[in-house]
Amino acid sequence: MKANTEKFDALVSNKTSGWHKDVNERITNKAWQDKAFDIALKVIRHMRTNKVSQVTLAKDMGVTPQYINKILQGKENMTLETICRIEDALKITLIEVVFSNIEVYVPEFTLPAYSNPFSAKSVAKESFDWDSTDYQQAVYCQQKVA
Amino acid sequence: MEIIPIFAPHLYAISYPKTYDTVWNEEISSFFEDEEIGNVDEFERNFELWSNPMYLYDYFERNQVYLRVKFWRAFSIEDAARITKQKAFEFQKLLTENNTNIETLFQPLDNRIIHFTELIKGKSKYDCLRLYAIKIDSNRFLITGGAIKLTFKMEDHESTRDELKKLEKTKNYLVELGVIDGDSFDDALYEITL
Numbered sequence: 001m002k003a004n005t006e007k008f009d010a011l012v013s014n015k016t017s018g019w020h021k022d023v024n025e026r027i028t029n030k031a032w033q034d035k036a037f038d039i040a041l042k043v044i045r046h047m048r049t050n051k052v053s054q055v056t057l058a059k060d061m062g063v064t065p066q067y068i069n070k071i072l073q074g075k076e077n078m079t080l081e082t083i084c085r086i087e088d089a090l091k092i093t094l095i096e097v098v099f100s101n102i103e104v105y106v107p108e109f110t111l112p113a114y115s116n117p118f119s120a121k122s123v124a125k126e127s128f129d130w131d132s133t134d135y136q137q138a139v140y141c142q143q144k145v146a
Numbered sequence: 147m148e149i150i151p152i153f154a155p156h157l158y159a160i161s162y163p164k165t166y167d168t169v170w171n172e173e174i175s176s177f178f179e180d181e182e183i184g185n186v187d188e189f190e191r192n193f194e195l196w197s198n199p200m201y202l203y204d205y206f207e208r209n210q211v212y213l214r215v216k217f218w219r220a221f222s223i224e225d226a227a228r229i230t231k232q233k234a235f236e237f238q239k240l241l242t243e244n245n246t247n248i249e250t251l252f253q254p255l256d257n258r259i260i261h262f263t264e265l266i267k268g269k270s271k272y273d274c275l276r277l278y279a280i281k282i283d284s285n286r287f288l289i290t291g292g293a294i295k296l297t298f299k300m301e302d303h304e305s306t307r308d309e310l311k312k313l314e315k316t317k318n319y320l321v322e323l324g325v326i327d328g329d330s331f332d333d334a335l336y337e338i339t340l
Protein backbone atom coordinates (compact mmCIF):
# COMPACT_ATOMS: atom_id res chain seq x y z
CA MET A 1 0.00 0.00 0.00
CA LYS A 2 1.26 3.44 -0.87
CA ALA A 3 0.20 6.52 1.03
CA ASN A 4 0.22 10.11 -0.09
CA THR A 5 1.35 11.82 3.10
CA GLU A 6 0.71 15.29 1.73
CA LYS A 7 -2.92 14.43 1.12
CA PHE A 8 -3.06 12.87 4.55
CA ASP A 9 -1.68 16.04 6.16
CA ALA A 10 -4.25 18.12 4.30
CA LEU A 11 -7.03 16.03 5.85
CA VAL A 12 -5.83 16.39 9.43
CA SER A 13 -8.23 18.44 11.51
CA ASN A 14 -7.29 21.55 13.48
CA LYS A 15 -9.17 20.15 16.46
CA THR A 16 -7.33 18.90 19.51
CA SER A 17 -8.22 15.53 20.96
CA GLY A 18 -10.00 15.75 24.31
CA TRP A 19 -7.84 12.82 25.38
CA HIS A 20 -5.01 15.13 26.47
CA LYS A 21 -7.24 16.88 28.99
CA ASP A 22 -8.76 13.58 30.10
CA VAL A 23 -5.44 11.85 30.69
CA ASN A 24 -4.07 14.75 32.72
CA GLU A 25 -7.19 14.68 34.87
CA ARG A 26 -6.90 10.91 35.28
CA ILE A 27 -3.29 11.21 36.44
CA THR A 28 -3.99 14.14 38.79
CA ASN A 29 -7.16 12.62 40.27
CA LYS A 30 -6.14 8.96 40.23
CA ALA A 31 -6.41 8.46 44.00
CA TRP A 32 -10.05 9.49 44.40
CA GLN A 33 -11.08 8.25 40.96
CA ASP A 34 -9.83 4.73 41.82
CA LYS A 35 -11.98 4.76 44.94
CA ALA A 36 -14.97 6.20 43.08
CA PHE A 37 -14.54 3.42 40.50
CA ASP A 38 -14.56 0.69 43.17
CA ILE A 39 -17.55 2.21 44.95
CA ALA A 40 -19.42 2.40 41.63
CA LEU A 41 -18.71 -1.29 40.91
CA LYS A 42 -20.04 -2.31 44.32
CA VAL A 43 -23.16 -0.15 43.96
CA ILE A 44 -23.82 -1.45 40.43
CA ARG A 45 -23.44 -5.07 41.59
CA HIS A 46 -25.88 -4.47 44.45
CA MET A 47 -28.39 -2.66 42.26
CA ARG A 48 -28.32 -5.42 39.61
CA THR A 49 -28.60 -8.22 42.16
CA ASN A 50 -31.47 -6.57 44.00
CA LYS A 51 -33.11 -5.04 40.92
CA VAL A 52 -32.83 -1.47 42.19
CA SER A 53 -33.19 1.11 39.44
CA GLN A 54 -31.29 4.37 39.24
CA VAL A 55 -34.60 6.21 39.61
CA THR A 56 -35.44 4.33 42.83
CA LEU A 57 -32.02 4.97 44.33
CA ALA A 58 -32.23 8.63 43.37
CA LYS A 59 -35.62 8.90 45.04
CA ASP A 60 -34.41 7.17 48.22
CA MET A 61 -31.43 9.50 48.41
CA GLY A 62 -33.33 12.64 47.45
CA VAL A 63 -31.14 13.37 44.44
CA THR A 64 -31.66 13.36 40.66
CA PRO A 65 -31.20 10.20 38.54
CA GLN A 66 -28.58 12.16 36.60
CA TYR A 67 -26.53 12.50 39.75
CA ILE A 68 -26.79 8.74 40.38
CA ASN A 69 -25.68 8.13 36.80
CA LYS A 70 -22.62 10.29 37.38
CA ILE A 71 -21.74 8.27 40.50
CA LEU A 72 -22.17 4.97 38.65
CA GLN A 73 -19.82 6.21 35.94
CA GLY A 74 -17.16 6.97 38.55
CA LYS A 75 -17.18 10.67 37.70
CA GLU A 76 -18.31 12.10 41.01
CA ASN A 77 -15.93 13.04 43.81
CA MET A 78 -18.39 12.10 46.54
CA THR A 79 -18.46 13.57 50.03
CA LEU A 80 -18.65 11.30 53.07
CA GLU A 81 -22.24 12.46 53.47
CA THR A 82 -23.13 11.23 49.98
CA ILE A 83 -21.43 7.88 50.57
CA CYS A 84 -23.33 7.46 53.85
CA ARG A 85 -26.60 8.28 52.08
CA ILE A 86 -25.93 5.56 49.48
CA GLU A 87 -25.04 3.11 52.25
CA ASP A 88 -28.22 4.01 54.08
CA ALA A 89 -30.41 3.77 50.98
CA LEU A 90 -28.99 0.40 49.87
CA LYS A 91 -28.26 -0.99 53.35
CA ILE A 92 -24.68 -1.83 52.41
CA THR A 93 -21.23 -0.79 53.60
CA LEU A 94 -19.11 1.00 51.03
CA ILE A 95 -16.17 2.29 53.03
CA GLU A 96 -14.56 1.39 56.30
CA VAL A 97 -11.61 2.85 58.14
CA VAL A 98 -9.03 0.16 58.85
CA PHE A 99 -7.42 0.36 62.29
CA SER A 100 -5.61 -2.96 62.34
CA ASN A 101 -2.30 -1.49 61.21
CA ILE A 102 -2.11 1.12 63.95
CA GLU A 103 0.57 0.28 66.48
CA VAL A 104 -0.29 1.11 70.07
CA TYR A 105 2.62 2.11 72.23
CA VAL A 106 2.39 0.24 75.53
CA PRO A 107 4.96 1.45 78.03
CA GLU A 108 6.30 -0.96 80.55
CA PHE A 109 4.39 -0.24 83.70
CA THR A 110 3.45 -2.43 86.58
CA LEU A 111 0.82 -1.36 89.06
CA PRO A 112 1.76 -1.68 92.68
CA ALA A 113 0.60 -5.04 93.97
CA TYR A 114 -1.27 -3.52 96.86
CA SER A 115 -3.50 -1.31 94.68
CA ASN A 116 -4.88 -2.97 91.61
CA PRO A 117 -7.10 -0.16 90.30
CA PHE A 118 -9.24 -2.61 88.38
CA SER A 119 -10.40 -4.23 91.55
CA ALA A 120 -13.17 -2.20 93.15
CA LYS A 121 -12.47 -3.92 96.41
CA SER A 122 -8.80 -3.11 96.55
CA VAL A 123 -7.79 -3.03 100.18
CA ALA A 124 -5.72 0.05 99.81
CA LYS A 125 -8.01 1.99 97.51
CA GLU A 126 -8.62 4.78 100.02
CA SER A 127 -4.94 5.58 100.07
CA PHE A 128 -4.37 5.13 96.32
CA ASP A 129 -3.79 8.23 94.21
CA TRP A 130 -6.53 7.80 91.59
CA ASP A 131 -5.52 10.99 89.80
CA SER A 132 -1.88 10.08 89.37
CA THR A 133 -0.41 10.12 85.87
CA ASP A 134 0.81 6.56 86.31
CA TYR A 135 -2.67 5.32 87.09
CA GLN A 136 -4.29 7.21 84.18
CA GLN A 137 -1.65 5.86 81.81
CA ALA A 138 -2.15 2.30 83.01
CA VAL A 139 -5.91 2.52 82.47
CA TYR A 140 -5.42 4.02 79.01
CA CYS A 141 -2.92 1.33 77.97
CA GLN A 142 -5.00 -1.53 79.28
CA GLN A 143 -8.04 -0.25 77.42
CA LYS A 144 -6.04 0.02 74.18
CA VAL A 145 -4.59 -3.47 74.53
CA ALA A 146 -8.03 -4.88 75.31
CA MET B 147 -15.22 11.42 9.34
CA GLU B 148 -12.33 13.44 10.65
CA ILE B 149 -8.65 12.81 11.35
CA ILE B 150 -7.68 14.17 14.77
CA PRO B 151 -4.02 14.61 15.77
CA ILE B 152 -3.05 12.86 19.01
CA PHE B 153 0.75 13.14 18.87
CA ALA B 154 1.38 14.78 15.48
CA PRO B 155 3.15 13.85 13.27
CA HIS B 156 3.19 10.31 14.68
CA LEU B 157 -0.23 9.40 15.98
CA TYR B 158 -3.70 10.33 14.76
CA ALA B 159 -7.20 8.99 15.41
CA ILE B 160 -10.38 8.84 13.39
CA SER B 161 -13.51 10.53 14.65
CA TYR B 162 -16.62 8.81 13.27
CA PRO B 163 -19.87 10.71 12.66
CA LYS B 164 -22.78 10.22 15.07
CA THR B 165 -24.74 8.54 12.30
CA TYR B 166 -22.27 5.62 12.25
CA ASP B 167 -23.96 3.28 14.70
CA THR B 168 -21.22 0.66 14.78
CA VAL B 169 -19.49 3.27 16.96
CA TRP B 170 -22.28 5.46 18.29
CA ASN B 171 -24.99 2.96 19.16
CA GLU B 172 -27.50 3.74 21.88
CA GLU B 173 -25.57 1.99 24.66
CA ILE B 174 -22.21 3.64 23.90
CA SER B 175 -23.80 7.05 23.38
CA SER B 176 -25.30 6.85 26.89
CA PHE B 177 -21.78 7.13 28.35
CA PHE B 178 -21.07 10.44 26.61
CA GLU B 179 -22.43 13.97 26.71
CA ASP B 180 -24.65 14.94 23.75
CA GLU B 181 -22.01 17.31 22.35
CA GLU B 182 -19.37 14.57 22.48
CA ILE B 183 -21.31 12.07 20.35
CA GLY B 184 -19.84 12.14 16.86
CA ASN B 185 -17.05 14.49 17.94
CA VAL B 186 -14.90 12.32 20.17
CA ASP B 187 -12.08 10.53 18.33
CA GLU B 188 -11.45 6.80 18.72
CA PHE B 189 -8.43 7.27 20.94
CA GLU B 190 -10.31 9.40 23.45
CA ARG B 191 -13.50 7.34 23.14
CA ASN B 192 -11.82 4.04 23.99
CA PHE B 193 -9.83 5.32 26.93
CA GLU B 194 -12.96 7.01 28.26
CA LEU B 195 -14.87 3.71 28.07
CA TRP B 196 -12.01 1.72 29.57
CA SER B 197 -12.11 3.87 32.69
CA ASN B 198 -15.89 3.82 33.07
CA PRO B 199 -17.11 1.34 35.74
CA MET B 200 -20.62 1.13 34.34
CA TYR B 201 -19.46 0.41 30.79
CA LEU B 202 -16.93 -2.19 31.97
CA TYR B 203 -19.41 -3.86 34.32
CA ASP B 204 -21.97 -4.15 31.52
CA TYR B 205 -19.35 -5.38 29.06
CA PHE B 206 -18.00 -8.12 31.31
CA GLU B 207 -21.44 -9.10 32.57
CA ARG B 208 -22.51 -9.60 28.95
CA ASN B 209 -19.32 -11.54 28.24
CA GLN B 210 -19.06 -13.39 31.52
CA VAL B 211 -18.57 -16.70 29.74
CA TYR B 212 -15.19 -15.49 28.43
CA LEU B 213 -13.98 -14.73 31.95
CA ARG B 214 -14.04 -18.43 32.74
CA VAL B 215 -11.29 -19.25 30.26
CA LYS B 216 -7.68 -19.62 31.34
CA PHE B 217 -6.71 -16.24 29.92
CA TRP B 218 -8.81 -14.43 32.54
CA ARG B 219 -8.20 -16.98 35.31
CA ALA B 220 -11.89 -17.01 36.25
CA PHE B 221 -11.96 -13.41 37.33
CA SER B 222 -15.12 -11.85 38.64
CA ILE B 223 -16.75 -9.04 36.67
CA GLU B 224 -15.33 -6.56 39.18
CA ASP B 225 -11.78 -7.96 38.90
CA ALA B 226 -11.91 -7.84 35.11
CA ALA B 227 -13.18 -4.25 35.20
CA ARG B 228 -10.47 -3.13 37.64
CA ILE B 229 -7.68 -4.83 35.67
CA THR B 230 -8.90 -3.27 32.43
CA LYS B 231 -8.99 0.19 33.97
CA GLN B 232 -5.52 -0.18 35.47
CA LYS B 233 -4.06 -1.49 32.18
CA ALA B 234 -5.58 1.41 30.28
CA PHE B 235 -4.19 3.88 32.79
CA GLU B 236 -0.68 2.42 32.60
CA PHE B 237 -0.78 2.47 28.83
CA GLN B 238 -1.80 6.11 28.68
CA LYS B 239 1.16 6.99 30.85
CA LEU B 240 3.48 4.93 28.66
CA LEU B 241 2.21 6.64 25.53
CA THR B 242 2.56 10.07 27.04
CA GLU B 243 6.16 9.32 27.94
CA ASN B 244 7.07 7.72 24.56
CA ASN B 245 4.97 9.71 22.15
CA THR B 246 7.72 10.24 19.56
CA ASN B 247 8.58 6.57 19.16
CA ILE B 248 5.16 5.17 18.36
CA GLU B 249 6.43 2.58 15.87
CA THR B 250 7.83 0.33 18.60
CA LEU B 251 4.43 0.01 20.24
CA PHE B 252 2.65 -1.35 17.16
CA GLN B 253 2.74 -4.80 15.65
CA PRO B 254 1.29 -6.02 12.35
CA LEU B 255 -2.31 -7.10 12.64
CA ASP B 256 -1.79 -9.78 9.99
CA ASN B 257 0.29 -11.81 12.43
CA ARG B 258 -2.05 -11.19 15.30
CA ILE B 259 -2.41 -14.81 16.41
CA ILE B 260 1.34 -15.44 16.50
CA HIS B 261 2.00 -12.24 18.38
CA PHE B 262 -0.89 -12.86 20.74
CA THR B 263 0.48 -16.32 21.59
CA GLU B 264 3.94 -14.92 22.19
CA LEU B 265 2.56 -12.27 24.46
CA ILE B 266 0.66 -14.79 26.54
CA LYS B 267 3.84 -16.73 27.05
CA GLY B 268 6.22 -13.89 27.53
CA LYS B 269 4.36 -10.98 29.05
CA SER B 270 1.49 -10.18 31.32
CA LYS B 271 -1.46 -12.48 30.94
CA TYR B 272 -3.87 -9.61 31.27
CA ASP B 273 -3.00 -7.76 28.10
CA CYS B 274 -6.51 -7.69 26.78
CA LEU B 275 -6.79 -4.18 25.35
CA ARG B 276 -6.22 -3.45 21.68
CA LEU B 277 -5.97 -0.32 19.60
CA TYR B 278 -6.22 -0.86 15.84
CA ALA B 279 -4.49 1.35 13.32
CA ILE B 280 -3.52 1.87 9.70
CA LYS B 281 0.15 2.61 9.11
CA ILE B 282 0.37 5.71 6.95
CA ASP B 283 4.14 6.02 6.92
CA SER B 284 7.18 5.12 8.99
CA ASN B 285 6.42 5.95 12.65
CA ARG B 286 3.04 7.38 11.56
CA PHE B 287 -0.26 5.68 12.45
CA LEU B 288 -3.96 6.37 12.25
CA ILE B 289 -6.04 4.77 15.03
CA THR B 290 -9.32 3.39 13.71
CA GLY B 291 -10.68 1.91 16.94
CA GLY B 292 -10.06 -0.28 19.94
CA ALA B 293 -11.49 -3.25 21.81
CA ILE B 294 -11.26 -5.43 24.87
CA LYS B 295 -10.18 -8.58 23.14
CA LEU B 296 -11.81 -11.74 24.47
CA THR B 297 -11.19 -14.26 21.68
CA PHE B 298 -8.09 -15.31 19.73
CA LYS B 299 -9.54 -14.46 16.35
CA MET B 300 -11.06 -11.07 15.73
CA GLU B 301 -13.84 -12.68 13.71
CA ASP B 302 -15.00 -14.68 16.74
CA HIS B 303 -16.39 -11.82 18.80
CA GLU B 304 -18.84 -9.06 17.98
CA SER B 305 -16.69 -6.24 19.37
CA THR B 306 -13.60 -7.20 17.35
CA ARG B 307 -15.72 -7.93 14.26
CA ASP B 308 -16.90 -4.31 14.55
CA GLU B 309 -13.26 -3.23 14.60
CA LEU B 310 -12.66 -5.01 11.29
CA LYS B 311 -15.62 -3.09 9.86
CA LYS B 312 -14.14 0.18 11.10
CA LEU B 313 -10.75 -0.62 9.56
CA GLU B 314 -12.52 -1.26 6.26
CA LYS B 315 -14.58 1.92 6.54
CA THR B 316 -11.51 4.04 7.22
CA LYS B 317 -9.65 2.36 4.37
CA ASN B 318 -12.49 3.23 1.97
CA TYR B 319 -12.49 6.82 3.22
CA LEU B 320 -8.73 7.18 2.64
CA VAL B 321 -8.88 5.48 -0.78
CA GLU B 322 -11.75 7.72 -1.84
CA LEU B 323 -9.76 10.84 -0.96
CA GLY B 324 -6.64 9.55 -2.65
CA VAL B 325 -4.55 9.21 0.51
CA ILE B 326 -3.92 5.49 -0.04
CA ASP B 327 -4.20 3.24 -3.08
CA GLY B 328 -5.63 0.25 -1.19
CA ASP B 329 -3.26 -2.31 -2.72
CA SER B 330 -1.74 -4.72 -0.18
CA PHE B 331 -3.86 -2.95 2.40
CA ASP B 332 -3.60 -5.80 4.92
CA ASP B 333 0.12 -5.12 5.29
CA ALA B 334 -0.72 -1.66 6.58
CA LEU B 335 -2.96 -2.86 9.41
CA TYR B 336 -1.45 -2.67 12.86
CA GLU B 337 -2.46 -3.06 16.47
CA ILE B 338 -1.14 -2.09 19.85
CA THR B 339 -1.43 -4.66 22.58
CA LEU B 340 -2.02 -2.94 25.85
